[in-house]
Amino acid sequence: MKSLEFKLKMRDGCENYMYLWEPEEGREIQGIVQLVHGSCEHSGRYVDFAKFLTDNGYIVYSNDLRGHGLTVKDNEELGYFGEENGWQTVVEDLYEITKFIKNKHKNLKIIILGHSMGSFLVRHYASVHGTEVSGVIATGTAHNPRLVLKFGRMLAERDIQKNGSKHRNETLNKMSYDSFSDQFKPIRTKQDWLTRDEKIVDEYIKDELCGFIFTSSGFRDMFEGLLFITDRNNIKMTPKELPMILLSGRRDPVGANGKTVVKAFEEYKKAGIKNINMKLYDDMRHEILNEVGKEEVYSDILSWINAI
Numbered sequence: 373m374k375s376l377e378f379k380l381k382m383r384d385g386c387e388n389y390m391y392l393w394e395p396e397e398g399r400e401i402q403g404i405v406q407l408v409h410g411s412c413e414h415s416g417r418y419v420d421f422a423k424f425l426t427d428n429g430y431i432v433y434s435n436d437l438r439g440h441g442l443t444v445k446d447n448e449e450l451g452y453f454g455e456e457n458g459w460q461t462v463v464e465d466l467y468e469i470t471k472f473i474k475n476k477h478k479n480l481k482i483i484i485l486g487h488s489m490g491s492f493l494v495r496h497y498a499s500v501h502g503t504e505v506s507g508v509i510a511t512g513t514a515h516n517p518r519l520v521l522k523f524g525r526m527l528a529e530r531d532i533q534k535n536g537s538k539h540r541n542e543t544l545n546k547m548s549y550d551s552f553s554d555q556f557k558p559i560r561t562k563q564d565w566l567t568r569d570e571k572i573v574d575e576y577i578k579d580e581l582c583g584f585i586f587t588s589s590g591f592r593d594m595f596e597g598l599l600f601i602t603d604r605n606n607i608k609m610t611p612k613e614l615p616m617i618l619l620s621g622r623r624d625p626v627g628a629n630g631k632t633v634v635k636a637f638e639e640y641k642k643a644g645i646k647n648i649n650m651k652l653y654d655d656m657r658h659e660i661l662n663e664v665g666k667e668e669v670y671s672d673i674l675s676w677i678n679a680i
Contacts (some may be wrong), residue, residue, distance in 0.1 A: 414441025621656030
């Protein structure tokens with residue numbers, strides 16, 4: 373696998389830190405995967421998955437999202453998208469990256485794959501820019517109750533008014549993340565909900581660019597994004613023929629152990645999305661790309677994108 377890291381300037385001057393992984397010379401290129409990481413992590417954690425894809429003929433592009441990884445100028449920016457319209461700004465970043473990819477690689481199919489918060493972003497992307505890609509993969513996703521999302525947004529907005537947009541609110545964090553490991557008690561660490569692979573969990577905990585607390589404006593933006601993708605009118609904007617697949621673990625607390633993944637699937641079906649599939653993996657937790665038995669997930673993703 374060949375790899376390259378570079379910065380890509382967005383329309384407002386923000387430089388997204390980019391990763392490019394390519395097959396070795398001489399291998400026939402099958403297509404491109406645009407990978408979107410989750411909250412409180414970064415694209416550098418996806419090297420193993422990228423190697424699998426490049427070994428099978430796919431080019432992989434991924435960016436550290438605003439407020440994440442090496443895109444931030446300092447740690448104060450971790451979990452901060454911007455003062456206003458942060459979520460929409462990140463979605464438009466993804467669109468700019470798609471255009472950059474298309475300019476570099478003519479006539480190759482592009483599949484956009486998002487994990488966790490990245491899955492929410494690519495589902496939003498599918499509603500507004502779905503004609504730009506050949507398929508959408510959402511891993512570790514969910515369809516959250518709108519009343520809960522509105523309550524979370526209200527708490528975040530109140531905290532912004534009181535303490536500023538970059539304040540880190542423990543209550544919001546507990547509501548959003550800290551309870552995820554409760555179902556696995558007794559637990560070894562607070563991050564046990566991520567995966568059964570203890571090595572991955574320990575690496576995540578040691579990584580200073582992982583596991584941080586979102587800013588209040590970051591929480592507000594994420595709740596607004598979740599409200600967007602759970603709005604039936606927005607779901608209906610997704611191109612009806614666009615191939616989509618939802619993949620999650622049956623023990624993923626983000627997806628309520630599969631329940632809200634099924635809900636998302638059903639909402640897409642009701643909206644008339646014709647080519648949508650779903651699979652839940654027994655015993656797997658949140659990070660199915662880093663789970664024990666991830667080879668099955670890798671194989672399923674490859675089979676799906678090869679068939680597009």
